[in-house]
Amino acid sequence: MSTPSFRLYNTLTGQPDVVEPAEPRHLRFYACGPTVYSYAHIGNFRSFITADLIARTAQAIGWDTTFVSNITDVGHLTEDDVADATGEDKMAKALRKEGQRFANVWDLARYFSDALIDDWHALNLVEPDVRPRATEHMQQQILAVQALQEKGFAYETKKGVYFSVEKFPEYGKLSGNTAEEALVEGAAAQSRDTVQDPEKRHPRDFALWKKDEKHLMQWHSPWGWGFPGWHIECSVMAMEYIGEQIDLHAGGEDLIFPHHECEIAQAESITGKPFAKLWVHTRFLQVEGEKMSKSKDNFLTVRDLIAPEAVGGRGIPPLALRMTLLSGQYRKPFNFTFDKLRDSARHIQRIETVDQLVQQALAEDAPGDDFVGERLGELYDRALGAMLDDLNTPEALAATIEGVKMLQGIGSNLSGAAATSASEWLDKINQLLGIIRPQTEDADASKDETDPLAEKVEGLLEKRAQARKNKDFERADAIRDELDEMGIEVMDSPEGTTWRRKVSV
Ligand SMILES: [Zn+2]
Numbered sequence: 001m002s003t004p005s006f007r008l009y010n011t012l013t014g015q016p017d018v019v020e021p022a023e024p025r026h027l028r029f030y031a032c033g034p035t036v037y038s039y040a041h042i043g044n045f046r047s048f049i050t051a052d053l054i055a056r057t058a059q060a061i062g063w064d065t066t067f068v069s070n071i072t073d074v075g076h077l078t079e080d081d082v083a084d085a086t087g088e089d090k091m092a093k094a095l096r097k098e099g100q101r102f103a104n105v106w107d108l109a110r111y112f113s114d115a116l117i118d119d120w121h122a123l124n125l126v127e128p129d130v131r132p133r134a135t136e137h138m139q140q141q142i143l144a145v146q147a148l149q150e151k152g153f154a155y156e157t158k159k160g161v162y163f164s165v166e167k168f169p170e171y172g173k174l175s176g177n178t179a180e181e182a183l184v185e186g187a188a189a190q191s192r193d194t195v196q197d198p199e200k201r202h203p204r205d206f207a208l209w210k211k212d213e214k215h216l217m218q219w220h221s222p223w224g225w226g227f228p229g230w231h232i233e234c235s236v237m238a239m240e241y242i243g244e245q246i247d248l249h250a251g252g253e254d255l256i257f258p259h260h261e262c263e264i265a266q267a268e269s270i271t272g273k274p275f276a277k278l279w280v281h282t283r284f285l286q287v288e289g290e291k292m293s294k295s296k297d298n299f300l301t302v303r304d305l306i307a308p309e310a311v312g313g314r315g316i317p318p319l320a321l322r323m324t325l326l327s328g329q330y331r332k333p334f335n336f337t338f339d340k341l342r343d344s345a346r347h348i349q350r351i352e353t354v355d356q357l358v359q360q361a362l363a364e365d366a367p368g369d370d371f372v373g374e375r376l377g378e379l380y381d382r383a384l385g386a387m388l389d390d391l392n393t394p395e396a397l398a399a400t401i402e403g404v405k406m407l408q409g410i411g412s413n414l415s416g417a418a419a420t421s422a423s424e425w426l427d428k429i430n431q432l433l434g435i436i437r438p439q440t441e442d443a444d445a446s447k448d449e450t451d452p453l454a455e456k457v458e459g460l461l462e463k464r465a466q467a468r469k470n471k472d473f474e475r476a477d478a479i480r481d482e483l484d485e486m487g488i489e490v491m492d493s494p495e496g497t498t499w500r501r502k503v504s505v
Contacts, residue, residue: 003061006388008054008248009331011256011279012174016390019058019278021247027058028066029248030238030276032255033131035072036112037094039301040119042325042336043292047252047282049322050330050391052125052434054250054280057387060432068241069128071116073109073135074217076230089227092216105216109135119302122318123325124434130241134233137240138219141228144236144270145208145221153269154208157199161209161223165202168265174279175257179204206262208232231262235275239267249276253283282330288337300336308453308501309487315501320345323435326393347401351436354407355426361412361419368415372407376425379403383432393433400429457488457499464490465497 010017021027031051034040040048048069055065077087095105102108113133120127134141145161148154153167165171165179172178179202196203207229209221218225238246244267251260260279267275284291287298305321307313323344328334379399386395407414407422414422430436460479467475483490483499491498 004385004388006057006061007390008278008280009390010277011281012276017278019248021063022245022277025062026064026066027054027247028242029054029068029250030234030242030246031067031069031128031249032234032251032259033069033071034116035076035090036109036116037076037090038112039303040116041292041299041301042287042305042321043252043285045119045123045302046285046325046330046334047250048120048125049123049325050280050282051250053326053330053387053391053393054248055126056432056434057384057391060384060387060428065129066242067126067128068130068132068238070234070237071113071131071133072230072233073113073133074227089215089217095216115303119306122306122438123302123322124319124438126434132237132241134228134237135217137233137237138228140236140240141232142209142219142221144232144266145228147270148208148266151269153265155201156223157197158211159197159199160207160211160226160229162197162200162205163208163262163265163269165204165206165265168269170268171204171261171265173261174264175261177204177257177261204258206231206258208266231259232266234259235263235267235270238263238275239271244271244275245273246276248278248280250280251282253281256281280330283333285334285336287335289335305341310453310456315487316341317345317348317501319435319438320348323348323397326397326433326435329393330391347404348435350408351404354404355436357412358407358414358419358422358426361414362416362423365416365419366414368417370415370417370421372410372414372418372425373421375406376403376421380425380428380432383429387432396433397435400433400435403429453486457483457486461490461497461499 006019007016008019009015019027029051031048033048034044051067051069055067058065074089074091076090091105091109095102095108098108102111117131145154148163149156149161154161154163156162208231209223209226209228211224211226212218213225215225215227218227238249249260249263256279264275286292287300290296290298292299302321303313305314305316306318307315309315320341321344324336324341325334327340327344379402382399383396386392386399389395403425410418426436460483464476464479464483467473467479480490487501488499489501491500
């Protein structure tokens, strides 16, 4: 079968475009990462997973990938999503709210970026080749702002350095928000009491550098002490690690304007060349039909969902959460529900059972034909075809579930030859969708080493085994009840005792 081409919907052209890397079979792309002022929520991760799936799909057709995803740890202001360069720095605001918990804003940034990377691994996202931080690329950002100033695209005021949108006639080509429309909006904004720089020449001019000697994170620059605007970091870091022209740029739909529009203006003004060929945007996520909001109790961080119940989380298996987020295609708004989460948890448990059956059959190596290989091959092609068609994850999952159900139906009657095919199929599906097995080779070993809950559970199980040996069944049952309350299910079998976290959604 010849592989169909890889197509993704391109916000820039308004249609599905064939992904054509500048260097054939090597996709180089950049995905906007989080601002690390709190735990990432499931909507953030829906967008990060899109980037993960782009990498996985490209790799599945034999391409190399260079995947860069940044960490924003300075310069993202509270009003940046609507108006540029007004409001408070999100990092500073978080520090003010977190009070005593962090010694300073740098500690806060480090804490939440570590948490982000933990969640990233838990949800089985492929690791970017580079994860650059804005604060570690200050020199490059200052040089870029200087270059824009020298080329006449930027001007300095008493408060900072701004990009002049009137100097870039293509401004608006991604979002459709043109500089002219902004004049009207700008007038309206001026009449509200947004803090605007009176020296700004056009309401849509955006900050490249903010002068601020009181800011918690500041650097010395040709314009005095201050910090960079939010948009410049992504242009600079994409160019630093990929080049002046990149194949693809991804992010959440809320970033189309102003963030990505500004990235294009900056990069293309510096290089005089088109910046990214393809722009891929993930649509928003709702929870039970409502916008997620911190003021309601529907604001779900990955942490809240996957942390064990013993430490206040909901104990959702991370792969079940990942599968739920894959159950809607990235380009359609997604309604996250606990029903979907329950369904996914059931599927994940089924997959786990089938994986064990297959590994057992592989070890037993019973004689017989490979009577599943052909059908599984078809199902893999269907899943890959779906992913190549604008990351149609629901269809890819449907093909996966069909294969898993088929294997479950066969049960322990798999021949060694059939088990080999089944095992290879599970591996390939896992590489494509990341829902079969956690990333670590030996998940149990790493669980024992790093997880304090696992240590506690193992300790209690040892005590229980001892109690049973001493025929103190009352004590053994009491320990089992204690484990039960911790959300741990204990399974005894002739081979010994195993345990797992209970799924309770
Ligand atoms: Zn960005």
